[in-house]
Amino acid sequence: MGQETFVYEFVGKKLTEGSFQWSAPSNIALVKYWGKREGQIPANPSLSFTLTHCKTITRLDFQLKEISGISFDLFFDGQSKEEFKPKIQKFFERIRPYCPYIDDYHFVIHTHNTFPHSSGIASSASGMAALAVNLMQLEQGLNPQMDANYFNQKASFLARLGSGSACRSISGAVVVWGAHSEIAASSDYYGVPFDGALHPIFQDFQDVILLVDKGEKKVSSTVGHDLMHQHPFAQQRFEQAPANLSRLKTALETGDLEAFIAIVESEALTLHAMMMTSMPYFILMKPQTLQIIEHIWSFRSQFQIPVCFTLDAGANVHLLFPKAHKTRVMEFVQEVLAPWCQQQHFIADEMGFGAQKIDL
Incomplete structure (x- = not known):
């Protein structure tokens, strides 16, 4: 499945306003991703365990607006965080070709972590994953025919454009990101659940x-x-x-x-x-x-x-x-x-x- 699959095509319905809230966990890579090519493409495949308690909880409020363009406010732990906004701005710019509807809305993002930020527990992974699934919930509202598999794949695809390892925080206990000959459906564009029969000792x-x-x-x-x-x-x-x-x-x-x-x-x-x-x-x-x-x-x-x-x-x-x-x-x-x-x-x-x- 290539990138073109994830380009949104308008189906004639617009939501005027609303709110969604999702949590997304951190993940810990066992085979490490270190090094990438242009477009957030990994230089090597990686495999991770998804965690439970270390997570980001993000609420996305959206409202239809008249002037087109990227527009959002960001609150972290209840406080406005201007220093975090450039990374979110870049994320929105990267996903715009796949989610053009983001230009139609003003977003208010409320987010917090259950663990220390920027200390090597993949806070950017859980944060971008949480934002991506919220946006996909909006897209599903615009396109109710979307199935769960597409939802998860595109959410992982979008999350990757914000933080590479974020694509491994969408779904699955063990997740592989990066094309690998022994992992069915593995892709450089999104994470996929481990396709093997996980031994009980690891479950x-x-x-x-x-x-x-x-x-x-x-x-x-x-x-x-x-x-x-x-x-x-x-x-x-x-x-x-x-x-x-x-x-x-x-x-x-x-x-x-x-x-x-x-x-x-x-x-x-x-x-x-x-x-x-x-x-x-x-x-x-x-x-x-x-x-x-x-x-x-x-x-x-x-x-x-x-x-x-x-x-x-x-x-x-x-x-x-x-x-x-x-x-x-x-x-x-x-x-x-x-x-x-x-x-x-x-x-x-x-x-x-x-x-x-x-x-x-």
């Missing part, structure tokens, strides 16, 4: 996010992606990622926790290795990040409990494990890992299933 996976640093990252993901263009190891990385996705697909289907752990941790460290070997180079991990990783390795070795870590583009650590071990692992988190977190804060999350409509 209730837990993710404890250890908040090492709740501040804004010193180097944005956008800058990091751009540095892959001239990166000395870019080509090797772009070959490694699809191979790792193939291996991870097998592990997810067979329940091979040992292989899962090896791939996921290697992917996390490779992501940060790319940052440390770019020019200019940068480090997003903190000393506490490394201490937590060392403790995770020690705990896994000592107790033979299948815990592992992954990292997003930030200092925080995601601790992944099967729900069957939750009681013992949470003791470990409280007693050993929490002291390395900022103000001992962490978020206990688990695998989720995507965006959800909230009745007003």
